[in-house]
Amino acid sequence: MADASTLLVLWPVLIPIATAALTALLWSSPVAQRRVGLASLALLLVASLALTMEVMHEGVIAKQFGAWDAPFGISFVADPLSAAMIAISGILAFAVGIFALGDIKERHERAGFHPLFHGLMAGVNGAFLTGDIFNLYVWFEVMLITTLGLLVVQRGKAQIDGALKYAAMNLFGTILFLIAVALLYGATGTLNMADLARILPQMEMSPGLTASALLFLAAFGIKAGVFPLFFWLPASYHTAPIAIAALFAGLLTKVGVYAAFRVFTLMFEMEGGALREIVAVVAAMTMITGVFGAAVQWNVRRILSFHIISQIGYMLMGLAIATPVAIAGAVFYIVHHIIVKANLFLLAGAIKHAAGTDDLRKAGGLLRSHPWLAVLFLIPALSLAGLPPLSGFWAKFLVIDASLREEVWWLAAVALAVGALTLFSMSKIWMEAFWKKPALVRATPRTVPVAFVVPIALLGAVTLTIGLFADPFVEYARTATAVLVDPTDYIAAVFPGDAPVRTVETEVPVIAIEGAVE
Amino acid sequence: MTLIYALAIAAYVGCGLYMMLSRHAVRMILGLTLLTNGAIFLIFLSGRVGTTTPPVIPQGAEALAADAANALPQALVLTAIVIGFALTSFAVALVLEAHRSLGTLDVREMRDAERLGAPDPSPATSVKTHG
Numbered sequence: 001m002a003d004a005s006t007l008l009v010l011w012p013v014l015i016p017i018a019t020a021a022l023t024a025l026l027w028s029s030p031v032a033q034r035r036v037g038l039a040s041l042a043l044l045l046v047a048s049l050a051l052t053m054e055v056m057h058e059g060v061i062a063k064q065f066g067a068w069d070a071p072f073g074i075s076f077v078a079d080p081l082s083a084a085m086i087a088i089s090g091i092l093a094f095a096v097g098i099f100a101l102g103d104i105k106e107r108h109e110r111a112g113f114h115p116l117f118h119g120l121m122a123g124v125n126g127a128f129l130t131g132d133i134f135n136l137y138v139w140f141e142v143m144l145i146t147t148l149g150l151l152v153v154q155r156g157k158a159q160i161d162g163a164l165k166y167a168a169m170n171l172f173g174t175i176l177f178l179i180a181v182a183l184l185y186g187a188t189g190t191l192n193m194a195d196l197a198r199i200l201p202q203m204e205m206s207p208g209l210t211a212s213a214l215l216f217l218a219a220f221g222i223k224a225g226v227f228p229l230f231f232w233l234p235a236s237y238h239t240a241p242i243a244i245a246a247l248f249a250g251l252l253t254k255v256g257v258y259a260a261f262r263v264f265t266l267m268f269e270m271e272g273g274a275l276r277e278i279v280a281v282v283a284a285m286t287m288i289t290g291v292f293g294a295a296v297q298w299n300v301r302r303i304l305s306f307h308i309i310s311q312i313g314y315m316l317m318g319l320a321i322a323t324p325v326a327i328a329g330a331v332f333y334i335v336h337h338i339i340v341k342a343n344l345f346l347l348a349g350a351i352k353h354a355a356g357t358d359d360l361r362k363a364g365g366l367l368r369s370h371p372w373l374a375v376l377f378l379i380p381a382l383s384l385a386g387l388p389p390l391s392g393f394w395a396k397f398l399v400i401d402a403s404l405r406e407e408v409w410w411l412a413a414v415a416l417a418v419g420a421l422t423l424f425s426m427s428k429i430w431m432e433a434f435w436k437k438p439a440l441v442r443a444t445p446r447t448v449p450v451a452f453v454v455p456i457a458l459l460g461a462v463t464l465t466i467g468l469f470a471d472p473f474v475e476y477a478r479t480a481t482a483v484l485v486d487p488t489d490y491i492a493a494v495f496p497g498d499a500p501v502r503t504v505e506t507e508v509p510v511i512a513i514e515g516a517v518e
Numbered sequence: 519m520t521l522i523y524a525l526a527i528a529a530y531v532g533c534g535l536y537m538m539l540s541r542h543a544v545r546m547i548l549g550l551t552l553l554t555n556g557a558i559f560l561i562f563l564s565g566r567v568g569t570t571t572p573p574v575i576p577q578g579a580e581a582l583a584a585d586a587a588n589a590l591p592q593a594l595v596l597t598a599i600v601i602g603f604a605l606t607s608f609a610v611a612l613v614l615e616a617h618r619s620l621g622t623l624d625v626r627e628m629r630d631a632e633r634l635g636a637p638d639p640s641p642a643t644s645v646k647t648h649g
Binding site: 144145148152155156158159161168171172174175178179182183185186187235236238297298299301359 | 538543546550553554556557558560561563564565591594597598601604605608609612613615616619620625628629630631632633634635636637
């Protein structure tokens, strides 16, 4: 089992965990932490891309911990969807790591920025790779505690207040997740996702299973920031330093979306019951409330925070329609959105640095003083609004096209209208920060550090690549969807010998393994 | 037995939810703790309480006895307790810090994050806490 290709599944988690430990040991020397951190992020990027290449060639790869065969041990599974998420978070973490060199102050580093950052990456990658539903809960908690730490590395009043609101809602969400897992285990007697994918289709939907499915939806909804469970997000994201906010904006909500896609394609069916209708209404309301929330804001970071919510709606739209075309569109959407949204937050940092404020009413004149920054802003901004030929156009085209094919006109109409309103928000930033005359003209324009420009340009290049050469990415999204819609490959990778379906009574203890991954 | 157990869980979760709705930050944490405990009891119940035969394979035998207790919920519960403890400690520290720096435990009066970059600037906006 322990050949090179299965070991590839472990590196995206092992590298950040080891780095978190190492940077914690180097606590007294921020300079050493910075170097170790950046080297590790480069290594993580290589490992992530290597895993994606391997999955593209070999198909689904699974690894069993402690040589306990599934379903007794914990499985790590890399299917095309998780591999894509790992690759894109690797790119994002690397970009944010460079940006942090210019943005993160030494007092943040002394408060533990580096160990928390790498701990968060371990949690995110673990959540993408795990093939065990209880283990997914554990990775959610790893993410939660490191996120809370990162929110308060800057110990201002606003940060403490934001973190408290973030903690209250998200702790509640993970408890819902735990209750859902308990109900699911009570009904099926297994926690392995591939095993659940075999058992659940043969079972009738009992009240316990229905409750479990709805609790999963609520728990992942809180994590993803969907209507009406998103209030923690605009209450906290704008208080964090920009590099940290960009990381949150790119990754955290998308882990919730990823988990919802995993659970509601692999384990529960979207068909039947009212699940589809609930998700469709939630998706529409999420798009609308997010975009209107952004419209009244004047602070760049707060505008962008509300836009995270509105964009989550598009991804849920794919899940609500649930045809293979729609799911492929949503997968493409997630990949495009992680890069674009994080890039916009990094640009908000650059705007704040150049203009000296992130209040749009006070900013201005950046087109004249920083023309290249204006160009770099246009790429993700127009992509977010969905203008061709950028990545956002294809993403929106795919999900809206899917909803038209299923004749869900109202959802398509909402999506198009929200796209237009997104353009309004982006042009507001453009007009106010770049175009209009500044309130006071500086004698010497403030230069933006190289550490800011490099990651922004890097992520902009990724957006352009996805937009101009969309074909291979759409093709990849289709491959990922094929595995999601028909989990035969996923199950076969976890159960190479095709073990018989067990009954609830024959449970074997796995204490050693469960304890080891705490 | 199962019914009593289920009712106890319902009581825990109900009290926890009620406490979470409180505006007092410390009551919120107590509510969270009760909710976590409710979830933990639920995991125990879903592993079927009843038999007390230890899940140990006797010498010479190949498999577990048929009436052996299910050990998996204990592993899950241990993990959940450890995680719950860590998060509760963090939450308590956070509330303590909030009390020190914001001077209140009433969440209605905690508006500092909302004031930061608010669209409608009130006099309090001049207090800059970000950098």
